[in-house]
Amino acid sequence: MLSPYEKILFALLAVFSLYLASVTFRRMIGTIKRGQGRLAWNGLPGRLLTGVKTLAGQNNMIRNRPLVSLAHTGIAWAFILYMAVNLVDVLEGLVTGFVFLEDGTAGQVYRLLVDLLTLAALAGMVALLIRRFIVKSPDLAVAPNVKLHPRATVGIRRDSLIVGLFILGHVGFRFLGASFDIAIHGADPWQPFASLAAGLWTGVEPSLLTFGLHASWWIAIGLVLAFLPWFPYSKHAHLFMGPFNLMTSPERTSPGALDALDFEDETIEQFGAGRITDLDRTHITDAFACIMCNRCQDACPAYATGKELSPAALEVNKRYHLRDHMKNLAKGGEDTEPMLGYAMSESALWACTACGACTEACPVGNEPMFDILAMRRNQVLMESAFPNELKGAFTGIERNGNPWQMAGDRMEWTETLDFKVPTVAEHPDYEVLFWVGCAGAFDPGARDTARAIATVLHRAGVDFAVLGNDESCTGDLARRAGNEYLFSIAAEGNIETLNAAGAGRKKTVTGCPHCLHTLGNEYGALGGRFEVMHHTQLIGELAKAGRLAMPGREDTPTTYHDPCYLGRHGGEYEAPRQALAAARPSLVEMARSRNRSFCCGAGGAQVWKEEEEGREAVSDQRFREARETGADTLAVGCPFCARMMNDANKRAGEPMRVRDIAEIVAESIQDERERTHHDDG
C-alpha cells in the first residue's frame, strides 16, 4: 500500500521509536531491579497462563464498578486484538499486495471482530473520558487529607487525557482508514460499522480517498510509534505491567502471609523499607502496574472512615517518585529520600488495619498492604519510632507472652465449666489441640467464646486438649505492627511448644483468626507446619456429621461479619455460614460481605493503639452496616471483631446482640439438652 518513500520513512521512524523505547524500558526494568529479592518466574507455563487469563478475563474486575468495568473491557479486548491488527496493518502497508487472510471465512471473522471491537473501544473510551472530565466521578478523587504527590492531581488528568486521545486517535483513524478502504474497494458486509461510515464518503474524489487512507494509516500507526517510548512514564503501562505483575507475583500461603526476615545474617543492615529500593521488586513493579483507578481506596477501611491513608495514593506517590528518579536508579544511583514522607504520612502508616481489602480489590495484583507493613518494619526495627501504646503490647508479648501484660493463669477461663478441659501435659494422646489464644485466655468476652468452643467440642465428643500456660502469643500483632524481631522470637517459642506437644501430627483448632493465620499460614516459613482450622470449620464438620444436636429453635434474623483473617486471608467464607446455619437458618448478608467484607477496625495491631484521626471509627461504620440488615443478632468469628462490634453496639445503645458463632451454637445445643431433659422428666 505504501509508496517506497513512505516505507523508508516508516523504517526510520520505527527504528527511532524502538531505540527510544529501549532506553525508557531499560530504565523501568533497571528501576525494578533495584528492589529486593527476585520476581517469581518458577513454573513459567502456569504464570504465562495467568498472564493471558487475567488479560483476557480482566481479572474479574467487573465485580466492582460494573459499568466502568464494562467500558474498560471493550477497550481492553480491542487492544488485545489490536496487537495483531497493528502488526497486520504494518505488514499490509509494507508488503505490496499482501492482504491478511484474504476474503475467506477467517478473514471475514477477523474483519468483523475488528469492526465490532473498534466500536467497543471508541464507545468505551468516550464513556470513560466523559466520566473523568465531564461527570468528574468522585471515585477518581483522593481526599484532601491524604498525602498525594504535588504533581499527581494534574499529572493523572493529563496522563488520562493523553491516553484517551491516543486511543481515540489510534483506533479512530484505523476505523476511518477502513472506511476509506471500503469507499475505494466497495462495501464489505463483514465491516458493518466501517461500511456505514464509508457512506459518508460517497462522491469524494478517489485520489482524496487514497490520501485519506494513507493519512489514516500514518496517524494510526504513527501514534503507536510515538507512544511506545513514553509507556514507562505513563500509567498506561498498566496494560502490560498489570498482567506482568500478576505473572511474577510470589507464591504465598495466603494473600496476607508476610515474608520472614533473616536476623542471622550479620551483613544485613536494613530491615523493612525505609527507602523505595528497600521494597521487594514485586512491590516496585506494583507502582508501574498501577492505573490509579482507586479501587483499593474504595475498599480501604481506613480511607472510608476519613483517615490519612489511601493505598491508591501510596502507589501513585511511589510511581511519581520513580518517574523522577528512574534514570538515576537504573544507573545504580542512590535514592536517599525516606518513603515515609513522600509516600504517606505517619498517621497513614499506622492507620492500616492489614485487612487485605486493597490487595483483594486490585485488578493488577498490587499489594499496597505489604509496602505499609514493610515501612512499619523500618519504623520499628531501624528507627524505633512507632505509636507509644504499642510498646505496652510488645512488652507484654516479651515478658508475659500476651499483649495484655496479664500475669494470670491461662486456664482460669475453664473454671466455670461443668467439665474439665485437659492440658496436653495431662492428656498427651489428644486428637485435636484447642489453641485458645491470648484473647480466649484473658479477654472476658473472648473467654465466653472459648468456653462455648470447649462446650461444643465436649458435647460432640471431640477428644481435645489445650496447652494451658505453655501457650504464648503467636506474635501476629507484633508482625503486623512491624516488630518482626519480636514475632520471630514468639514464633520460635511456639513452634517448639507445638512440636513438643505433637501438634504437627494432629489437628489444631482455634477461635482466633489471627492465631489461625499465623499458626497455619505463616509459621510454615519458620519451620512449623501445622494443620490449623477455625472453630467454625470444625463446628461445620461436626454438624454435618450429625454430632451436634441443634434444634435451631431460635430462628431470629442474624447477620454475619466475615473476619479479614478468616475470609480474605484464609479464603474461608462458607464454613462459618454453614456452622451458623445449623443453629440460625435465617442469615441476612450485609452489603459488604465475603471477600468484600469491611474490617472491624481491630487488625494490623490497631486494637492495641488509639485509632488514627479520621471522620469516624471503622467499627462504627461496620456496625451501622450490620444494623442496616435489620437482623437482631450480629454473628462474629473473631475475638477482636467481637470486641470492636460489642463496643460499637454499646455506643449505639445496644440495639443488637453480638455473639460468636460458637456461642450461638453452644446456646442452641444447651437448649436442646434442656428440652430433652424436660421430655425425659
Place this chain on the structure above:
Amino acid sequence: MNIIALVKQTPDTAQLSASMDGVKLSAEGGPRIVNPWDEYTLETAIQAREEHGGKVTALCLGPPEAADALKTALAMGVDEAVLVSDPAMAYSDSLTSARILVAAIGKIGTFDLIVGGRAAIDGNTAATTVQVAALLGVPLVSYVAELRNLDPADRTISAVRLLEKARETVTSRLPALITVVKEINEPRYPSLIGIRKAARASIPVWTCADLGLDATEVGSNASGVEWQSELPPLREANIEMIDGGPEDAARTLVDRLIEEKVI
C-alpha cells in the same frame, strides 16, 4: 559531657499473681527486668547525650545475670556499660551498695551528671542514689519530672521536681546527681540495630579486687540492714460489688468512699 546512668536489675513484679508470690519471684531464675524507673534513667541520659554530645556509661551492681539489664541499656543506646559483680557483694544494704557504686564511679573517672531512678521496685528504699550523692559530695536533685535546662558550658542544671502537692524548679551546679520519675519522658523501645550492637558488646565485670575493696567492706558483713523474709505483705481486703446503672453505681461509690473517709 560524661554521664553515668545507674541501672538496677529487678524481678518483674508485674508477674506477681496468685500463682507466683514474691518469694518465688525473687528466687533465682525468676523473670528479671530493668528496674522500670531506670528505663526513664536511661532515656534521660541518652537524650542528654543526644543534645549535648559526650558519653553515657551505664553502671549496674548486681549478680552476673544483671548483665542482661546492661544489654538493654546498650540496646537503647548507651555508649558503655559496666557491671559491678562479686559474690561477696550479695546482701549489701543501700549504704554499702552506695559505697560500692561510688568506688566504681571513681574508676570510671570524671563525670558531669549522674542519673538514677526514683527507686527500685524490689527494695523500694529510694535511698541508694541519695547515699551515692552524699558520699560523692555532689548536689542531689531528686524526683525530677522535667529537665528545664542542662548547660554543660555554664556547668548548671535546672530541673522541675515532682513533689506530692507541688512542682518545684531547682537549679544546681554540675556535677550533680538527679533521680527521675516516670513523668520525665517516654523510654524508647530498642531498635533491632541497637539490640544487635548490644549482643556484640562485651560488658566488663568489676569485682572487689578491681575496685580495691576488701570483702569485709561489702555484702552482708558490711551492712547494717538484714532481711528477715521475702514474703509478700499480708493484705486484708473486703470486696463489695456495687449494683445498678452507671449513675446510681457512681453515686453509691462516692457515698461509700466518703463514708470510709477515703475522700
